Amino acid sequence: MDMAENNGKRKAPASKKQKGGTSAAHDSEAMEVELPEWSRGERLSKFKNFQKELYLEKISKVPRNKLGVAERFTMISDFQYYGLVKCFQRLGWEAALTYNNNNKSEVYTDEIVEWMSTLEKKDGKNPPFTTKLIGYVGNKKVALSFEAMDKIVKFDTGAVNPQREYEYLSAEKIFGKGDDWLTMLRELFQVDDIREDMKLYKKDLKPLPKLLTCILNWNVIPRAGDKEKIRNYEIRVLYALITGRPTISFKHLVLLNVWESREDYDRKRIPHIRLLTRVLMDAKAIPAGAKPYKMRQTPFCIDKTDVGDWDFRKGRSRCVLIDMKSGRREIFERDDITEGSDEDDNEDEEEQEQGENAMVERPLQRQHVLLPSTPNPLGYGRWSAGEKALWQRISKECETNRLWREEQERLAAEERKLAAEEREKQAKEREEQSQWRIEQARLAAERSSTQTQHHLPTLDAEVILEPPPGSQ
Numbered sequence: 001m002d003m004a005e006n007n008g009k010r011k012a013p014a015s016k017k018q019k020g021g022t023s024a025a026h027d028s029e030a031m032e033v034e035l036p037e038w039s040r041g042e043r044l045s046k047f048k049n050f051q052k053e054l055y056l057e058k059i060s061k062v063p064r065n066k067l068g069v070a071e072r073f074t075m076i077s078d079f080q081y082y083g084l085v086k087c088f089q090r091l092g093w094e095a096a097l098t099y100n101n102n103n104k105s106e107v108y109t110d111e112i113v114e115w116m117s118t119l120e121k122k123d124g125k126n127p128p129f130t131t132k133l134i135g136y137v138g139n140k141k142v143a144l145s146f147e148a149m150d151k152i153v154k155f156d157t158g159a160v161n162p163q164r165e166y167e168y169l170s171a172e173k174i175f176g177k178g179d180d181w182l183t184m185l186r187e188l189f190q191v192d193d194i195r196e197d198m199k200l201y202k203k204d205l206k207p208l209p210k211l212l213t214c215i216l217n218w219n220v221i222p223r224a225g226d227k228e229k230i231r232n233y234e235i236r237v238l239y240a241l242i243t244g245r246p247t248i249s250f251k252h253l254v255l256l257n258v259w260e261s262r263e264d265y266d267r268k269r270i271p272h273i274r275l276l277t278r279v280l281m282d283a284k285a286i287p288a289g290a291k292p293y294k295m296r297q298t299p300f301c302i303d304k305t306d307v308g309d310w311d312f313r314k315g316r317s318r319c320v321l322i323d324m325k326s327g328r329r330e331i332f333e334r335d336d337i338t339e340g341s342d343e344d345d346n347e348d349e350e351e352q353e354q355g356e357n358a359m360v361e362r363p364l365q366r367q368h369v370l371l372p373s374t375p376n377p378l379g380y381g382r383w384s385a386g387e388k389a390l391w392q393r394i395s396k397e398c399e400t401n402r403l404w405r406e407e408q409e410r411l412a413a414e415e416r417k418l419a420a421e422e423r424e425k426q427a428k429e430r431e432e433q434s435q436w437r438i439e440q441a442r443l444a445a446e447r448s449s450t451q452t453q454h455h456l457p458t459l460d461a462e463v464i465l466e467p468p469p470g471s472q
Helices: 024-031 051-059 084-091 094-098 109-117 146-150 171-175 181-188 207-220 232-243 250-263 273-282 342-354 385-455
Strands: 120-122 132-137 140-145 310-314 318-323 329-333
Touching: 051 109, 084 094, 084 207, 084 232, 094 207, 109 132, 109 250, 109 273, 132 250, 140 146, 140 250, 140 273, 146 250, 146 273, 171 232, 171 250, 181 232, 207 232, 207 318, 207 329, 310 385
Parallel strands: none
Antiparallel strands: 120 132, 132 140, 310 318, 318 329
């Protein structure tokens, strides 16, 4: 849309409901208003008389069917042994992993946009408990609050280990850097040089924080855009999931996310779109005949993680999470150990004898290693869902085996190189010792020769020898 006019005015973007109204000329006159410039770093609340128009202008270039970031259902059983589930349990956020509006794919994006464009924040007497984000869909008033979310699902079940009260920090404290910035970076990243001004990349995260970002950007701090970079405002929430500090309330975080997505010039996507759909439905704010958008339910599970990015290895007593791209790994002790077979017991004893990395270095089961992982075979489009799932599982296994073999070959090459360097070093040391002994022998011979010449007469000198005592 061309926002510039010859008279210096910008035309405010029309909402979906305004499009298709009376006449185009009438709408053009009605919507032709002089909008102030909204620059990066400025809050939308600053523009009291133009908030709706500026918000609609901000999101106008994003297709409506891609405007919302939809929550994903996490398969708890897939990740319960790899630290991810415990991170959410630590803060009492288990419901944040699984909420997806009862598996419904319909979202009412147009109505949510109308609500967001009219949004106001009312703190009440005891914020954030009394804080409400109030907007309108038509003439219907809808409020997002702790109370509204509690009617849908219990997001905050209490921080544990140890039991602590929730800390209701300001948006600046949660999303800003703070004095403990360097401490948080050291906890989350695994690079040689940790600095406060370092660039934050997903590839530099430790395995568990990196795995957490796969669900963080959908359900916790939803955003689109470059997923290979980590935003500053994600660090403290990621740190809280890993350490349990600070004990952030998820409901409070939802309020902050929604408000910031409206107020921040750079945040154009709408977070928690399934939850907001449910809030509007509970408030009976969806008008009759409203057309929803379909946002497919994509579960977050091991089979849906990128092929070759991760390796999940489960043993009887512990499990290993391996970042295949960086080679980093984390080991998690299982807390649900039951009595196993003799084979399992022997396996654990073998692991203890060989060290904590033994389970990681044990070869994978090599099934279907000769099957290609790509491309899909002929007729793939006519396969059933079960056949496609089986093929994808086999393909992922093949790719994982290939990456494992490459990793083992690389490690073996490094070991051979180190062994050759060690042999060369030892040979050099032996040569140096031999040269040193030769030099010491030469010096000893020189000293012996010098001493002999000092005490014995030379052939050219005339020497008078005194007779031994007592001789005539």
